[in-house]
Amino acid sequence: MPGWSVTRAFERRKDARATFNAAGSILDHLRRPANLPSANPTRSLWTHSSADANPLAREGSYGPLTTDADICIIGSGITGISVAYHLAEAVENQTIDLDVPLRVVILEARDFCSGATGRNGGHLTPHTFYSFAARQDRFGADEAIRSSALEEYTASSLVNIIERNGWSEDVDLVNGGNVRLLFTEDEERETRADFERAKHAGINLDNVQWLTRDETYGTPYSAVKLPGHNIWPLKLVTMLYQHAKQCTGEHFDLRMHTHTPVTSITRSQSEGSNANLKYILSTPRGPISCLRVVHATNAYTSHLLPSLAGPDGIIPTRGQIIATRASVGKALIRTNSWSGNQGYEYWFPRPLGPGEERPLIVLGGGREASGPQFELYADDDSGTNPVVGKELRDFLPTIFQGKFEYGTEPEMEWTGIMGYTATGNPFVGPVFDFSTGEKEDFKRQYIAAGYTGHGMPRAFACAEIVVQMIVAELTGTQWSCPTWFPERYLTHNRLKHKN
Numbered sequence: 001m002p003g004w005s006v007t008r009a010f011e012r013r014k015d016a017r018a019t020f021n022a023a024g025s026i027l028d029h030l031r032r033p034a035n036l037p038s039a040n041p042t043r044s045l046w047t048h049s050s051a052d053a054n055p056l057a058r059e060g061s062y063g064p065l066t067t068d069a070d071i072c073i074i075g076s077g078i079t080g081i082s083v084a085y086h087l088a089e090a091v092e093n094q095t096i097d098l099d100v101p102l103r104v105v106i107l108e109a110r111d112f113c114s115g116a117t118g119r120n121g122g123h124l125t126p127h128t129f130y131s132f133a134a135r136q137d138r139f140g141a142d143e144a145i146r147s148s149a150l151e152e153y154t155a156s157s158l159v160n161i162i163e164r165n166g167w168s169e170d171v172d173l174v175n176g177g178n179v180r181l182l183f184t185e186d187e188e189r190e191t192r193a194d195f196e197r198a199k200h201a202g203i204n205l206d207n208v209q210w211l212t213r214d215e216t217y218g219t220p221y222s223a224v225k226l227p228g229h230n231i232w233p234l235k236l237v238t239m240l241y242q243h244a245k246q247c248t249g250e251h252f253d254l255r256m257h258t259h260t261p262v263t264s265i266t267r268s269q270s271e272g273s274n275a276n277l278k279y280i281l282s283t284p285r286g287p288i289s290c291l292r293v294v295h296a297t298n299a300y301t302s303h304l305l306p307s308l309a310g311p312d313g314i315i316p317t318r319g320q321i322i323a324t325r326a327s328v329g330k331a332l333i334r335t336n337s338w339s340g341n342q343g344y345e346y347w348f349p350r351p352l353g354p355g356e357e358r359p360l361i362v363l364g365g366g367r368e369a370s371g372p373q374f375e376l377y378a379d380d381d382s383g384t385n386p387v388v389g390k391e392l393r394d395f396l397p398t399i400f401q402g403k404f405e406y407g408t409e410p411e412m413e414w415t416g417i418m419g420y421t422a423t424g425n426p427f428v429g430p431v432f433d434f435s436t437g438e439k440e441d442f443k444r445q446y447i448a449a450g451y452t453g454h455g456m457p458r459a460f461a462c463a464e465i466v467v468q469m470i471v472a473e474l475t476g477t478q479w480s481c482p483t484w485f486p487e488r489y490l491t492h493n494r495l496k497h498k499n
């Protein structure tokens with residue numbers, strides 16, 4: 001049988017983890033800033049399923065460029081647009097009270113939302129207890145609990161916004177839970193240990209279900225099922241942008257320029273004091289000056305912030321996805337989302353469209369097959385890796401025998417660039433030079449980036465934290481960390497934790 005082998009994949013994954021841990025030495029020659037996003041990316045289902053799949057694709061790419069702003073947000077993925085959304089909400093709720101409108105400009109290198117958010121797996125699943133034991137051992141119980149709290153908070157905030165505004169159909173929200181297949185005894189033992197440690201620490205896990213081999217829909221594995229959703233990520237981000245845009249008025253002015261890459265950031269200080277500090281963002285369409293910058297560029301962060309290049313910073317890492325058709329009807333393919341091999345593979349059947357009988361499955365993963373480099377430091381999403389593609393093509397026919405056929409060619413295949421950090425913790429808060437600790441040169445610059453392939457249940461709330469900090473600065477108040485937010489994510493704590 002030409003199939004994917006669990007044992008082989010598991011061994012490769014262990015090798016790959018060792019590779020990642022050793023990235024500081026064996027991949028040191030790759031310690032260079034990320035390139036700008038490639039000009040001709042592969043096409044994802046979300047952005048190119050139809051001619052009008054991305055209505056904001058070229059928003060603000062023609063005509064004059066805005067020249068002056070209070071806040072420039074670089075990047076139009078879930079992070080950048082969530083920053084705009086939270087700023088709009090802060091103005092609407094009069095958390096910021098201004099006589100003049102707060103001028104916010106989003107700058108995007110390519111089409112709207114064409115980075116990781118526009119090419120991901122579509123899973124919105126809070127990992128309430130996965131990796132709990134390792135986090136508790138390394139960062140303490142309080143921080144491990146905060147990780148769960150952040151993911152619950154993010155996912156429930158997004159689902160509440162979707163339901164409150166009646167967007168469920170617009171964004172293809174599916175509330176089907178997420179089944180994680182446990183491929184090996186080691187994986188099962190580790191998962192159960194995480195569950196017990198998290199429960200003992202007081203996390204409510206009543207809604208977690210353990211499934212036996214007989215209950216996992218014809219697979220030979222046991223599994224654990226978590227509450228979770230799937231969405232069409234680009235549609236969600238489009239709705240969030242349109243919501244923020246509608247707040248434009250007397251107190252808020254939101255603009256976006258796509259196809260406008262920021263190539264450098266320099267300081268312009270007319271009278272020498274920090275009060276007059278402005279930043280000049282260079283773009284091929286001309287410069288734009290602003291008082292504050294938010295880096296929402298995730299995998300590409302080190303292009304503008306080179307101190308975040310290399311293994312202690314944010315490593316661009318290429319993920320690959322196929323959209324492949326099942327060989328049986330919907331009744332035999334459950335509408336859950338799934339993951340397996342400790343989350344390295346993840347998939348879910350799309351809801352059936354008009355006239356469709358067999359579901360289209362969106363499946364990502366397979367990096368463990370790509371050799372020792374594991375797609376780390378790969379920042380080009382203009383092509384696919386055939387070895388990873390083969391791994392993905394063989395995966396479902398092996399796991400669900402009789403429901404998928406070997407040799408079926410996917411209907412679409414694409415790549416996207418994730419921003420990995422060595423511990424999986426994103427960088428959130430004020431920017432500084434991460435190699436020297438120098439702050440002054442980066443005053444009023446902020447970042448939320450580095451979600452390590454797990455951004456949907458984290459980015460929206462990380463953006464909220466950045467906006468809380470900006471509001472505190474604008475109102476002259478002290479920011480304090482909410483109890484749901486892991487303090488180790490904060491940039492000023494990153495030197496202490498080393499990553």
Ligand SMILES: Cc1cc2nc3c(=O)[nH]c(=O)nc-3n(C[C@H](O)[C@H](O)[C@H](O)COP(=O)(O)OP(=O)(O)OC[C@H]3O[C@@H](n4cnc5c(N)ncnc54)[C@H](O)[C@@H]3O)c2cc1C
Pocket residue numbers: 036037074075076077078079080107108109110112113114115116117118119120121122123124125260261262263296297298299300301303304318319320321346364415416417418448449450451452453454455456457459
């Ligand atoms: C293949 C794949 C599958 C994934 N699956 C999942 C999943 O199922 N669930 C999940 O939770 N997470 C998943 N992730 C991770 C998730 O997509 C990311 O964590 C999240 O989308 C990051 O959002 P972001 O807005 O920070 O970054 P992005 O969406 O990458 O947005 C950054 C934007 O910045 C722009 N940009 C970069 N540099 C510049 C510049 N200099 N000037 C102007 N613009 C610039 C880019 O073009 C891009 O649009 C996946 C990622 C990939 C790639």
